[in-house]
Amino acid sequence: MFRPDSQTPDSSVAALHIVFQRGKLVSNMRSPRPCLLEDSLIEQGGWQVRRRHFMGYWEDQPCFAVEIDETHLLDPMEFQLGTLWQILGRVDESLFSLAGRAAQVLDWERDHQFCGRCGSPMRGHPVERAMICEPCGMTSYPRIAPCIIVLVTRGVEMLLARSASNPRPMYSTLAGFIEAGETPEETLVREVREEVGLDVGDLRYFQAQSWPFPNQLMLGYFAEYAGGDIVCEPNEIADAQWFHPDNLPMIPPPASVAGQLIQQHLKSIS
Known part of the structure; x- marks a missing residue:
């Protein structure tokens, strides 16, 4: 549905826009594609565009990432200011990816x-x-910040952890940034040992996901438990446990690679 392109077209007739104001995504609450705004809406609102980047084509329509002036007052009956988190799982995955790409490009130019x-x-x-x-x-x-994200398994059980920085009772897979000079596999082994004190083996690549919070590239892996007892690094992990598929806590949505790792494991043992 989305075809990336960096060469701005000669004509922007019938263009679509992913609009941000003060770093927040502008959504049209009356549209089935809330984060894709048509030319007419921008013109009618008289919005002053501060930054504009051509992203490519959405269903053959040119699409731009746009930042509008922070002084414009948006009609609260028609538009909503929010974060990318608020559309995760609520719009098509390719549209969420496009919105995330737009946010990253605008942030990069600003910085x-x-x-x-x-x-x-x-x-x-x-x-x-x-x-x-x-x-x-x-x-x-x-800028792209490469990270690993890994589901550690022990038979049918899954190691899931609750982040010390997340107030919600959600348990997810372990993740960490790749440091200079490391391979993703070296990062995976180091991060699991640092965060929960466990050794792992049998690393298997799953898939990648662009994660615009703010600019990560998540490289998803499976790994098998190889030894050790869970010892949480308190600054990173509030709690970590082995969970049986029949007794799972709150887990990430399927739109995230963490959720997809969990769902893939459940499918493989069913």
């Missing part, structure tokens, strides 16, 4: 107005999705 090397103003690259500094020649591309 790269000046060169991190020499401090000079940067400008958009004429061809690539990049910001360039003419005085020193530095080029900055959108």
Whole structure:
């Protein structure tokens, strides 16, 4: 449904827009595709566009990521300001991915107005999705933070943990950022040992997911328990337990790779 492209079309007639204001997603509550706003809505609202990036084509219609001026007052009977979390699982997966891509591109441009090397103003690259500094020649591309996310199993049981920073009683898979010089597999082994004190083996890649909170690329894995007792790192993990499929706690939605790892394991043992 979405076809990415970085070359802005000659005509933007019938364009669609994913609109943000003050970092919040603007949704049209009257639309079945709430985060895709048509040209007419922006024109009627008289919204001043501060940043605009061509993303590609949604069902052959050109689609732009747009940031509007924070002073515009939105009609609360028609529009809602929210986060990407609020549309996760409520819109098509490809549309959520597009909204996440739009948010990341706008955040990246906002955070790269000046060169991190020499401090000079940067400008958009004429061809690539990049910001360039003419005085020193530095080029900055959108930032991606690669992470591993792993479901550790022990027979049919699953190791699920509750994050120390999450007030909800949700249990999920373990995850962590890949550090400089590490492979994803090395990160996986290190993170599991650091967060819950366990050793793992038989690592199996599952699939990846772009996760715009704010700019992660999640690399999903399965791993088998290889030894040790659960000892939670208190700054990261509030609780971790082995759960039987018949007695699961609150778990992530299927739209997330964590939820997909859990569902895939349940399917494999059924």
